[in-house]
Amino acid sequence: MIRAYTGTAVRRSEAPLLAAGRGGELMQRAAYGLYAAAAASLTARRGRIYGSSVTVLAGSGNNGGDALYAAARLARRGAAATAVLTSAAAHPEALAAFRAQGGKTLALTESNAAAVSGAALAADAVLDGVLGTGGSGGLRGPARILAEALNTARLQGKAPLVVACDLPSGVDADSGRVAGTCLQADLTVTFGAVKTGLLAGPGAAAAGEIRCIDIGLGPHLGTPDAYRLQAEDLAGLLPVPTPADQKYSRGVLGVAAGSETYPGAALMAAGAALATGVGMLRYLGPATVARLINLAHPEAVCSSDAVADIHVQAWVAGPGAGKDEDQRRRARDAMASGLPAVIDADAIGVVAPGLHPAVILTPHAGELTALLRSLGEDADRAEIEADPIRYARLAAARTGATVLLKGWATLAAAPTGELYSQAEATPWLATAGSGDTLSGILGALLATDRTPDSERGPGHYARLAAAAAHLHGRAGTLAAADGPVQPSLLEPRIRAIVANLTKQSHRKFK
Structure with missing residues (x-):
């Protein structure tokens, strides 16, 4: 490190x-x-x-x-x-x-x-x-x-x-x-x-x-x-099943993403989460999006239930929600559930103070500008890009959540001030859908987290967010070796990076 x-x-x-x-x-x-x-x-x-x-x-x-x-x-x-x-x-x-x-x-x-x-x-x-x-x-x-x-x-x-x-x-x-x-x-x-x-x-x-x-x-x-996390720091944060595990103990992730207008966001978040490694993925959203997810990922369990109706270990909410009021409501419910949750894209617009560090907001500079203004803070995109440390920490302190501010160097700020910075990404990842894959990776890390409760201080969630940024960046860099990055095709790269980082653990159970 x-x-x-x-x-x-x-x-x-x-x-x-x-x-x-x-x-x-x-x-x-x-x-x-x-x-x-x-x-x-x-x-x-x-x-x-x-x-x-x-x-x-x-x-x-x-x-x-x-x-x-x-x-x-x-x-x-x-x-x-x-x-x-x-x-x-x-x-x-x-x-x-x-x-x-x-x-x-x-x-x-x-x-x-x-x-x-x-x-x-x-x-x-x-x-x-x-x-x-x-x-x-x-x-x-x-x-x-x-x-x-x-x-x-x-x-x-x-x-x-x-x-x-x-x-x-x-x-x-x-x-x-x-x-x-x-x-x-x-x-x-x-x-x-x-x-x-x-x-x-x-x-x-x-x-x-x-x-x-x-x-x-x-x-x-x-x-x-x-x-800044390095490769050797990630092994203990990644999901590695043991012989005693079954699908529920390995971690169940709920994904409330996508809409009829933006169905692709849900597919990319779900695919990235599955590639990172969860025991089960439960999707909540429109039936049209659910059918697409099941075509691509038949192992996903899809429904139009409410957040309170299903049992998961963590949530991803917001990617591609657009103006879908049902998805926005699910995002609010995920934030209020007390569970770890990734709040991305359109759901950032419904964020209010009083959150906890296990809620991780994932804005880019434009979304952070809107969030801070909604909280009464004077900020503009250029100023945030010029001084991202100040504004990531400010947003975390004002909301109580962990903030993963995406950029050339992606910052993960805890509400108590702990800060991580990751810069493994390639500029080719600056493309539509990239953030959806990052949300899926992070959701999987939250759902499969086996850290004892006594060790889950505020900085723990900033560290997990940084680990997700590291994985996402390395997967994108690996994909860029073959040309421009297409986020919907990142899944095998994510899986390869996770396999490489956990290879010692895989050998242990052979």
């Missing part, structure tokens, strides 16, 4: 080490880690370091020092290195070490920004050390001109390898906000701990691959601000 901390927490954890006179040691550990990661990426891209060209964007303070020391090591291995100084206050010792290895320097100004941009674009690699965790706001002046030139070249597939030092310059370390321009990276080498701002919003999109270098801050970091 990746544990992330705010930039504020990381700076606080450094304080006792700096007070003990270990600042130089921390910088050398960070610089070596940056060098090693940049060297490996440059070698993978170019074949070797000798004869390559490296441009360092060095700002004031320690971040620029880290980048200069790393570039000095690359120069020692035969790279032609140029330092573009974006501040007159470059780290003096690091600058001296860089020059001692033959590195050339020049000061970035308004008058030479265009020429320097052209030279940076011709380099094999750019090390971004302009702003660190203490930076605020986007890049300005000639640094902004340089960043925009590199970002434009990236969109055209012509940019050099860009390696960010600690975090991409212009990204807020605490939130992932970008106020203006930031420099997009292929790789972010972050020091001491992953920063929360690398896991959410524009910061997640700018970070590229993330590698964390241990510089000895662990004992001083305290409680993480956010988490």
Whole structure:
């Protein structure tokens, strides 16, 4: 599991080490880690370091020092290195070490920004050390001109390898906000701990691959601000039957989704839930939709009953409900049932405060905008997309529910503040029906959850929501290897991912 901390927490954890006179040691550990990661990426891209060209964007303070020391090591291995100084206050010792290895320097100004941009674009690699965790706001002046030139070249597939030092310059370390321009990276080498701002919003999109270098801050970091599940974290959260199980003990999921207008949503939610693994699926909804579900999934038990009439362990309600009042009523009843419930799409419009953490809302930014406004909060879609952590946590606190905010990095926020961020998905999953499959996966995890009640704190449901996002993202990425993703065809990919993650448990019962 990746544990992330705010930039504020990381700076606080450094304080006792700096007070003990270990600042130089921390910088050398960070610089070596940056060098090693940049060297490996440059070698993978170019074949070797000798004869390559490296441009360092060095700002004031320690971040620029880290980048200069790393570039000095690359120069020692035969790279032609140029330092573009974006501040007159470059780290003096690091600058001296860089020059001692033959590195050339020049000061970035308004008058030479265009020429320097052209030279940076011709380099094999750019090390971004302009702003660190203490930076605020986007890049300005000639640094902004340089960043925009590199970002434009990236969109055209012509940019050099860009390696960010600690975090991409212009990204807020605490939130992932970008106020203006930031420099997009292929790789972010972050020091001491992953920063929360690398896991959410524009910061997640700018970070590229993330590698964390241990510089000895662990004992001083305290409680993480956010988490990211990795594959090894999922095995204990996935449904694996035992020899003593039968269909009811394996978990029964109720699905109140779809309508005559949007029948496909119900089929995709049901199919994804079955592919994830439930003992039984019970569908409630229009007879026309039920017939379609039984054609595709004859094992599903379908009826037009009310929520109170059937026994399940969890609910999925809302996908494709449209204006069907019976389905909207079922969504309200599912939220009031006291059972775990996934509330998606059209059902989010009937959400009110007073829910519990086992109710998981799954909005995208537009749906969250409408929900927050219905709760009297001033929000718009652009602001939510710019600062999703703030608004996911706000919605969870206001409703009492867990909020799974879908996006480039999907966030799962508990009403008590616990936060998970998952970014396994491919952009090809940004298509109609994708959210319906995610709801089905999450519903299955809720229905099959065997966690003891004593361990089901509010953060437990955020963790399950994050696990569903992880599975959904990996299934989509697997499908994208064959071309554009069609959500209705994700079921075999979901099943394959679950089988791979639970293979040790499968062997146990053979």
